Structures are given as structure tokens and as C-alpha cells.
Amino acid sequence: MLSFFTSNKKPLVNKVEQVASRLFTSTYKLNVVLRDGKKKEIKYKKGETLYDAATNNKVFAVLGQCGGNMSCTQCQIYTKEEDFGKLYKMRPQEKDALGHANERIEERSRLSCGLILDENADGIEVEMAPLRKRKKKKKRVKKNKKRNLHPQDTEYVPKQFDSTFSSAVTKIVDDIYWAGYVDFAVRDFHGYLTPNGSTYNAYFIKDEKNVAIDSVKYPFADRWLDKIEYLSGGFDKLDYIVCNHAEPDHSSSIQYLMKKAPYAEVVCNEKCKTTLSQHFDTSDWKFRVVNHGESLKLGKRTLSFYNTPLSHWPESMVSYLAAEQILFSMDILGQHYASSKRFDDEVKWDDIEHEAKIYYANILMRLSVPVQKSLKLLGGVPVKMILPSHGQIFRNPENINKMVQNYVNWSKCTPTNKIVIIYDTMWNSTEKMAYHILDGIQKVGGVDVKLMNVRRNHITDIATEVLDCAAIVVGSPVLNEHIMPEIGSALTYLEGLRPQNKLAMAFGSYGWSAGGAVKDINRYLNSIRAKIVRPEVLSQFAPNEDVIEECHKAGEEMAKAVLEHLKK
Numbered sequence: 001m002l003s004f005f006t007s008n009k010k011p012l013v014n015k016v017e018q019v020a021s022r023l024f025t026s027t028y029k030l031n032v033v034l035r036d037g038k039k040k041e042i043k044y045k046k047g048e049t050l051y052d053a054a055t056n057n058k059v060f061a062v063l064g065q066c067g068g069n070m071s072c073t074q075c076q077i078y079t080k081e082e083d084f085g086k087l088y089k090m091r092p093q094e095k096d097a098l099g100h101a102n103e104r105i106e107e108r109s110r111l112s113c114g115l116i117l118d119e120n121a122d123g124i125e126v127e128m129a130p131l132r133k134r135k136k137k138k139k140r141v142k143k144n145k146k147r148n149l150h151p152q153d154t155e156y157v158p159k160q161f162d163s164t165f166s167s168a169v170t171k172i173v174d175d176i177y178w179a180g181y182v183d184f185a186v187r188d189f190h191g192y193l194t195p196n197g198s199t200y201n202a203y204f205i206k207d208e209k210n211v212a213i214d215s216v217k218y219p220f221a222d223r224w225l226d227k228i229e230y231l232s233g234g235f236d237k238l239d240y241i242v243c244n245h246a247e248p249d250h251s252s253s254i255q256y257l258m259k260k261a262p263y264a265e266v267v268c269n270e271k272c273k274t275t276l277s278q279h280f281d282t283s284d285w286k287f288r289v290v291n292h293g294e295s296l297k298l299g300k301r302t303l304s305f306y307n308t309p310l311s312h313w314p315e316s317m318v319s320y321l322a323a324e325q326i327l328f329s330m331d332i333l334g335q336h337y338a339s340s341k342r343f344d345d346e347v348k349w350d351d352i353e354h355e356a357k358i359y360y361a362n363i364l365m366r367l368s369v370p371v372q373k374s375l376k377l378l379g380g381v382p383v384k385m386i387l388p389s390h391g392q393i394f395r396n397p398e399n400i401n402k403m404v405q406n407y408v409n410w411s412k413c414t415p416t417n418k419i420v421i422i423y424d425t426m427w428n429s430t431e432k433m434a435y436h437i438l439d440g441i442q443k444v445g446g447v448d449v450k451l452m453n454v455r456r457n458h459i460t461d462i463a464t465e466v467l468d469c470a471a472i473v474v475g476s477p478v479l480n481e482h483i484m485p486e487i488g489s490a491l492t493y494l495e496g497l498r499p500q501n502k503l504a505m506a507f508g509s510y511g512w513s514a515g516g517a518v519k520d521i522n523r524y525l526n527s528i529r530a531k532i533v534r535p536e537v538l539s540q541f542a543p544n545e546d547v548i549e550e551c552h553k554a555g556e557e558m559a560k561a562v563l564e565h566l567k568k
């Protein structure tokens, strides 16, 4: 038996949470004024978040869409001014989330999911912050239907198989099959590059009940439907289609299945049901809504469901077969990797590890806190195999260990001895500065450098290098008082992905107004809470000897700061 954490079983809680969990258990209470003006008393134990206490008190009006992951900010509360200062201090994730909130933020704002309750919160009164007005749901569904916004709403037209391979199912163990589609051709996934293609992994369980798990991207619906028909012995023998995640690469073929399989029920959580209805016309679908921890008896086996909100979307969940110790991990441990082989031990480990890193950096880096929560939840689940929604299936215990450890490191952006220099240039002055900074770093030794011109390196690769670097050094010339657009685009992308724990500095060349570009760069660096190690280096037009010397010095200082940082 192999646990999801087979080595280095370090709990993924930060220090604050560890302290909080050790606190006493006597009960206190506070009041929450809900958005409809009603007041609710909430009893809590010291160390609980307000969000968890509200859930335990069944005051669900406090809850937000992201499931308490400090992301959607819908659980924002206003404290009374006199109470704000005495409450448990804000952790960086909470500050960060409030900084990106859609709703109105006040000085006395807190997130219920971030606010740890202690004895100082006893007897206080807080008020739910108003939500930004949203259009009525019913109207929006109607509008979408009328406009036919989604290409996947178009009628499914069966196609011929391209090859016998695309129609093949793979037996994983007795009665459990891979029934997905290998997309060798795809090169772009919502804006980032997939040079090795991808797979849409759908699975099938044969038992007294026939169960399809997830589907494939809609252009490949026909291949998937044929496999499901074959495996279940006819569409009328299909009992369930589990939808772990409503993103269209995994869900958009379900609409065609529902027209063919008269008795099939869609098994998903409540949020997934709503999200599916916002993509497709689900009015005729039969749903079986499952809650966190609930199970479905299939015959010999039982399939259990665990919500893992925001590892990748709010409705994300995983499914688990205890009998075979198989985890259908959805996007967790996914890789965009197309191969004729299905298992991790049939391909080169370095290839899939690298693809998993690209996947993590570009999809999950922003979602590190929810990912850590999911890892913690799954830490107690024994697994022999992990079946993700993209890429190779993991069945080699050593590989499972390595990949889980990678996730632990990536989710903390654990720094390695690497500095990434990201820059743009028009007439090469900024580029020359970048090379001189590189020389300065090299002079100190012991730190790797990646020099990435934003016009020759895709944001996909920049994000991947940034994930585990210790420092980023960003340069741009001044163009019309600002940074160049391509570096702006790269920094906007990184700002969204929120890399943690980075040292940083800015540099760049200008003509007649020094500050514009570095001011923009520093704004981005501050937004991701990078620690700016030293003041920017500027050059009026091409760097002269003084500037070159300063670039060398800056490189040396950055390298020394990184080596110091890694000792901690």
C-alpha cells in the first residue's frame, strides 16, 4: 500500500496554521450581520477561521464560490473600526486576495476564510460586505442559448476514425479502462504552448454499474462515444458519467452522450452542475449531485468523491476507488504530453516531469494555496495509481513519490540557485545591460542564469523558469513613457500567476525621461510581493563605462543576495 505522501510526509500547513491548530478548544461567539440585514450568532473554537466556524454553524450565507481558498473574495466582511486592530493578523494570501477583489474594499475589510478567530474576536459584530451586482442567472443562460455562444453547442457530427489507434481503449487493471483521446496536434492551451500535444483522459469502470469518468474535448466526441458504447455494451447500459471538472476540454462531449444514453446520470458536485449549465443546455440532463466525501456503490466497488476547489476551477473534484486504490486526480499531476503509451514507466521520466512543471507553472502557480489544501486532503488517501486528466498515468511508486514531492516544492515556489533575467530592447542598449548584469552574476559563481528576451521566449517558458528561480531581474527601454508592450504582457501574465518568494531588481535604457519603464516594472514586482534587493540600474541611451560597471555590481549583488537567501 502506498500513500499519496510516501516520503517526506511534511504537513503542508504554514506556521500560523500549525500554531492555530494547537490552540485551546473552548467555545466563543460573535455575530455576523448578513447581506439581508439578519443577524446570526456564530459559535467558534479558538483557531478556527470565521469561514469554517460559519460552515459549522450552518450559516452558509458567509461562504464564497472558491470554497474558502482566499481567491473569490465573496466572503469579505467589514469589521467595526475599533475591532479591526485587535483581530488575528492578516496572512499574505489574504492581503493578496483582498488586493485583487472585485468587491468594494475598506480599511476594516477581512476575508472570512482568512480571519483566524481567537479570544479577541469574542463578542464582536461583523457585517458581510455587499456583493458586486451580477446579472440574473436565468436571463444569462437564456441569452447564451439564443446566441449560441459556444462552438461546442453545434450539432455533433460523427466522423471516421483517423486510425485504429484513436479508437483504441487501454486496460488499466481488470474492469478499468482508459477511454480518452490523444491529441498529437494541439499546440496552444488557453494561451500557453503545448509543444508535445496533449491527451484528454477519459476513463471507464465496468461493474454492476457502468461508469464513464470525464469526457474529451468536443471535436473528438465521436471517438470517445464509440469507446463508451463499446465498453458499456450499448448506450442504454451506461449508468453514470462522472464530471470531475467542468472545463470544456473534459466536459464538452458530455452533451452528445446525454442525447444517446437514456439512463445515464451526470455525477458531479453542486458547483459543477451550475457551471455545466452555464456552458451547455443541461435542461434534459439527469444529475446526481454528490457532496464532499460521499460515495457511490457500483457493485463490487465504491467510488468516492472529494472536492478540491480551485485545483483548477472552483468546482474541481477528484474521484477515488478504494478497492484498487486508484485516484482519478483530474488536473492535479496533469501534463500536456501526447504519446502512444499510457503509463509513466513507458516513456522518458524527464520528459513528463518537465511537462508537469510547465503545466504547474502556467495553470496552477497562482493556485498554490488550494493545491496545498488538496495535497493535504489527499495525503491520507492510499494510492497505487494516479489517473490524471492530461498526460501519462502514474503507476510507478517511485514516480508518484517524485511527482508529489515536486508539487510540494512548486506549490511553495521553493527557490533554486537560479536568476532569470527577463528583458526587451529596441536598439540593444537594454540588452547590453542584461549581458553585463549576467557577467556580474557569473563573477560571483554558484548561481545559474537564464537570459530571456521576451520576444524570443514565449511566456509559457518564462513562467516555467520563474516558478523555481530565486530572483527575477527585469529590464525594459522607455517607450512613450512606459515599458515595451511585450514585456508588459509577460509581466501581466506573471502578475496573474503570482510567483511567490522572489528577489528582484529592475533596469533599462531611456532617452530623455528616466523613470517611466522602471516605475512600471517596480509596480509589477511590488504586486507579486517580490523583495526588491537593490535600486534599479538606468542608462541614458547606450550604456557607458559607469553604467557597465554598475551593471556588474548589480549582478554581483543579486548573486550574493540569492546565495544568502538560499541559506535560510
Ligand SMILES: Cc1cc2nc3c(=O)[nH]c(=O)nc-3n(C[C@H](O)[C@H](O)[C@H](O)COP(=O)(O)O)c2cc1C
Pocket: 424, 425, 426, 427, 428, 429, 430, 431, 476, 477, 478, 479, 480, 481, 482, 509, 510, 511, 512, 513, 514, 516, 540, 541, 542
Ligand atoms: C518610438 C520610441 C519612443 C520612445 N519614447 C521614449 C520616451 O517616452 N521616453 C524616453 O526617455 N525615451 C524614449 N525613447 C528612447 C528609448 O528609450 C531609447 O532609445 C533607449 O535607449 C532604447 O533602449 P534599447 O536600445 O534597449 O531599445 C523612445 C524611443 C522610440 C524609438
